[in-house]
Amino acid sequence: MAYRVLIVDDSPAMRTVVRRVIELSGFDLSDCFEAGNGREALNLLEHEWVDVILTDINMPEVDGEEFLRRLASNDLLRSVPTIVVSTDSTENRISRLLSLGARGYVTKPFRPETLREQLETTLGVPNE
Amino acid sequence: MSDEPLADALRTSVGEVLENMFFIDSLDEVAPAGPECSMRAWLPFEGSPSGILTLEVDGAAARRIAADFLAAEESEVTDRQVGDVICELANMICGSLLSKVESTTSFRLLAPRILPPGAAGAPEDPGGGESSTVSLSSGMLNVTIRMESPACPKAPEFVY
Numbered sequence: 001m002a003y004r005v006l007i008v009d010d011s012p013a014m015r016t017v018v019r020r021v022i023e024l025s026g027f028d029l030s031d032c033f034e035a036g037n038g039r040e041a042l043n044l045l046e047h048e049w050v051d052v053i054l055t056d057i058n059m060p061e062v063d064g065e066e067f068l069r070r071l072a073s074n075d076l077l078r079s080v081p082t083i084v085v086s087t088d089s090t091e092n093r094i095s096r097l098l099s100l101g102a103r104g105y106v107t108k109p110f111r112p113e114t115l116r117e118q119l120e121t122t123l124g125v126p127n128e
Numbered sequence: 129m130s131d132e133p134l135a136d137a138l139r140t141s142v143g144e145v146l147e148n149m150f151f152i153d154s155l156d157e158v159a160p161a162g163p164e165c166s167m168r169a170w171l172p173f174e175g176s177p178s179g180i181l182t183l184e185v186d187g188a189a190a191r192r193i194a195a196d197f198l199a200a201e202e203s204e205v206t207d208r209q210v211g212d213v214i215c216e217l218a219n220m221i222c223g224s225l226l227s228k229v230e231s232t233t234s235f236r237l238l239a240p241r242i243l244p245p246g247a248a249g250a251p252e253d254p255g256g257g258e259s260s261t262v263s264l265s266s267g268m269l270n271v272t273i274r275m276e277s278p279a280c281p282k283a284p285e286f287v288y
Contacts, residue, residue, distance in 0.1 A: 011212055011215070011216050012209075012212060013194070013198060013209060013212040013213045013216050014216050016198055017149070017197060017198070058237055058238075058239075086223065087219055087220050087222065087223020087224055087227070088223050088226075088227060088235070088237070089227040090226075090227050090230065090233060090234060090235070092233065092234045093234065107224075107227070108149065108220045108223065108224070109145045109147075109148035109149040109220055109224065110148065110149070111148055
């Protein structure tokens with residue numbers, strides 16, 4: 001099964017790299033969408049369905065925490081699993097984001113296999 | 129005054145970020161003096177602790193780093209993309225470092241800015257802090273962090 005992924009990050013360079021890392025990791029990707037912050041992501045999700053979301057925390061307008069809150073309060077979107085990709089790996093932050101509904105957490109810098117493992121674990125992809 | 133655990137954590141973070149996300153290895157740490165850096169990223173952070181991280185890099189090295197990061201030819205990379213990548217590099221190093229030395233507290237990274245040396249309106253460099261300078265194949269890279277309050281390392285893994 002191929003998956004549709006949304007990358008939410010205010011850095012175009014980081015979005016490019018995350019997308020490339022997913023492609024290089026061997027993850028079964030069908031479509032990849034990008035958004036520069038939580039607001040853009042919510043707008044995109046009004047007309048595109050995705051299987052999983054990768055989101056940064058520190059972003060303008062609607063940051064990662066607010067984005068998670070808005071997803072959780074949306075009947076249609078709360079079931080879409082979200083993985084936080086961030087430089088911040090403090091215990092407080094990870095705990096707070098998981099309590100807001102994040103299903104996984106990947107700390108930058110990361111290796112391609114780490115991101116793939118997190119995606120597959122979150123999506124329940126069976127090991128080959 | 130040197131804060132050895134912080135200095136060690138800084139070296140570790142610079143190495144991890146460059147190797148894992150930018151695929152740059154074989155880093156040689158060098159004396160902090162010398163490089164004629166042509167690009168500077170300035171990244172303030174708030175919380176516990178608050179402070180500033182600055183990253184200075186030679187222009188040629190910045191372009192090489194950006195090209196490698198984006199898997200593009202150097203000639204294809206725009207100045208804006210170079211700045212974006214250098215800001216992201218500063219962001220990752222700062223987040224990695226603060227997570228190491230202040231793992232149980234909270235901090236918030238503000239938006240990094242690119243400032244050419246001597247630019248009008250550039251924040252005044254207060255001096256001090258901990259620095260790590262590495263020699264890359266295409267130039268020098270220096271990272272300095274200044275904190276308003278001393279960091280409490282979660283050691284022992286960062287006490288050598």
